[in-house]
Amino acid sequence: MSILNPLRTPGPADAGLPMRAYRSVRGTPARWALYGRITALNFKAQASYRGEFLLGLLFGLVWQGALVLFAGVLLLRFPGLGGWTQGDVLLIAAMRLLSHGGYVAFFPNVSNLSFLVQQGNVDGYLLRPLPLYRQVLLARFPINSLGDLLAGVGVFAVALARLDVAWTPVKALYVAAGIIGGMLVEGSLQTALSIAAFRFTGLATWTAWVDETLSTYGNYPLNVLPGAVRGTLTFGLPLAFIAYLPASIVTGHAGTTGVPAWLAAASPAVGLLLFLAVKAGWYGSVRWYQSPGG
């Protein structure tokens, strides 16, 4: 076939074909196959920085381990925090860690958006026939996620051993939904923040601050904090919905959260709705995008 062998072809192989726009990749399976290929390429690209890659694998584990250590040390030293048993508090920590593990697997590049803008990557994304947000999510392979998830699974196992909860399939499913909801809350927060990257620099400190705040204060029963602070962490920076509120439903502390029980129970839905709203807002803000000069 001459088309397969360009050297034998007298002119360009497509000389006789009319010019047309290619249809973008259609259908969910094809799309995901494409995302899989991009992810594999990213993996390869990052694996070429050897030391970095191996450190990255370790990193999630060490970081979350450090935070668990922080929470663990305090739990041992200050038992009965806010009327919660150690097992109950560990459930908060475990759910938050697993949510965060999911977040790190899917959303970590959102918090790097300012970096991607600075390096000119976003210019390139805007010229490709794929959704911009998806391309941002696929910018780098989430090396850290493995360590994060492992830390989460470990703490979850310890929490299960110490928990005094009569498990039913519904409760188990609810915990799973709560973890996914928590992942979406964290994803929405960082996505909302990343909107600023279209226009401003200096976002990195904010993403780091949000990450640090969620990691530090997301592990406690928030009812130990004064009402105003609790309110801020529920409706301002909605950290409470990540693990505290769903865990309060499972452990029977819903009455002390200061939030209507139905709202606490609806945490997974809150996560989903928040994410959809933020994503719509994110796309609406692309028009603010200022390409880096030069």
Added chain:
Amino acid sequence: MNISSASAGDQAGTIVAENLTKVFFSTARVPGPLGAVRSLIHPRRVATTAVDGVGFRIEPGRLAAFLGPNGAGKSTTIKMLTGILTPTGGRVEVNGLVPHKARIANARLVGAVFGQRSQLWWDLPAIDSLRVLADIHGVPPAELRVRLARFDRILELSAFWDNRARQLSLGQRVRCDLAAALIHDPPVLYLDEPTIGMDVVVKEQVREFLREQVEQRGRTVVLTTHDMTEVERLAGRVILINSGRIVYDGDLDGLRATHADAQDPTDLEAIMRHAFTADTDQDLDTLDMEQAVPAG
């Protein structure tokens, strides 16, 4: 650093290179996901010769242009002249100093602009960057004022130097970078593809500036370029590099004479095509290797 042995090369503005060679070592990448894992565990090192025994001498107050295809070794040569890269072999002397050995002294006597890489601080107004650089070089404020005014006259910097570097257009930024490279009035200026991506008006402005620097200020300028118009306008002397070796060193007329059998001996681009394809015909293997060169 042996100053006494350098005789005529002692003079400011002189550039001497003898048998200059640079070999890079890199990790070979094996394609495929398994390959990535394998390079992770057991990387394979590969040596590539980017510059292979280059020699020339450039006198003070002259301009010389390095020409050659991508990956020919032009930039690597320039980086060895600046002292950023340490040569694997051979001798280099600029202003009577060995650049990679006498870094500080060398830095006072050379300036450089590397293509699109800016030394301006990303978030500062360009004028602030110029002032800080003047401080780093210890330029007295009075001299700085005079110099900035002179740069401004030709490059029209004051129209935009209050803007932050990240807000400047490419042409504006490279003009500021030219000023930054010359803020300490060095006898030698290196330019690695200075006008790449610029519009015709800015290009002409930069050429005018460079001409003035060479002819009136007596600065030695070494540049690499792909722009043939630039070569015709600026360069009395061209040094053609291919596959890490010098294939021609002389003036433009001589180059035209050498390649009289090119399609159109008056058209410099035709001569370039002729020169470089002739070379690759002889040495196809080298060219294939060159494409793997990481820097160059």
Added chain:
Amino acid sequence: MTLAAIDPPQLQRQSRRQSQRAWRAARVTLLAEFNQWGRVGSVLFMLLARTCLCFWLWQALYRSTSTSAGMNRSQATTYALLGVFYMSFRSVNRWANRDMMVQHMLDGTIAYWFLRPVTPRRYYCVRALGDLAYGGAWAALAYTVCRSTGLIAAPVSAAAGLGAAGSLVLGLAILYYLQQLIDLACFWTVVNFQLVVMYGIVQNVLAGALVPLWFFPGWFVGFDRWLPFQGTLNVPLSLYLGVLPMSGLVRDLALQAGWIALLAVLTALVWRRAGARVTVLGG
């Protein structure tokens, strides 16, 4: 003056001394931060939020108990808040300024560092001092406000206060050298994103920034004693609170100084090797 009149050998003799005015490059930090008030506002907001959250958390933890690990509420709160202020020393956002070592490596602009009449090592130092001065101003402001409002306790004695201040200066020097080693790793690994973050965690845990070290088991504290990290934060704060007695002050300071000497020699060696390793990407 004509360029031909320059005498390179003479110039080389003169220029053993680097430009004294180069110290003025430290003001890049201030110029960059005050050029965008949003940055300053961010630092203020985050400092405020960190302070409040930290204060309430420790107040809450001590609600049902008066002492834990031998520490009372005031001591624990003071320690934690001083730890927050200490973080302000690193208020400058070098990432946003595209001014991290790794960014210079990726952009290839690191080349210019080697083309200035100031060694890259000196330049690094000057810029770090600028950052430290700016961050230190925030830390001092926060300390003054919280001290005057009584959120944190005074040092146990004037002597302890002085000892803590001296130890803080030494601790910052240790921090500077450790950070520098992490940045220098770029010359070998090109990118060091993971290393930067990883180091941040190790530093926070082992220095006692995350949890005061006295809450940790004894073996951990004993092991940590031989590492440089606790000298950056735990030592000055413990002196301040009287957890470390003044009688051991000389030994504590000497240990810190020993680390500084060791790290200074090490960084100098690494810089020397780094100069031979500059590769300019994609050149």
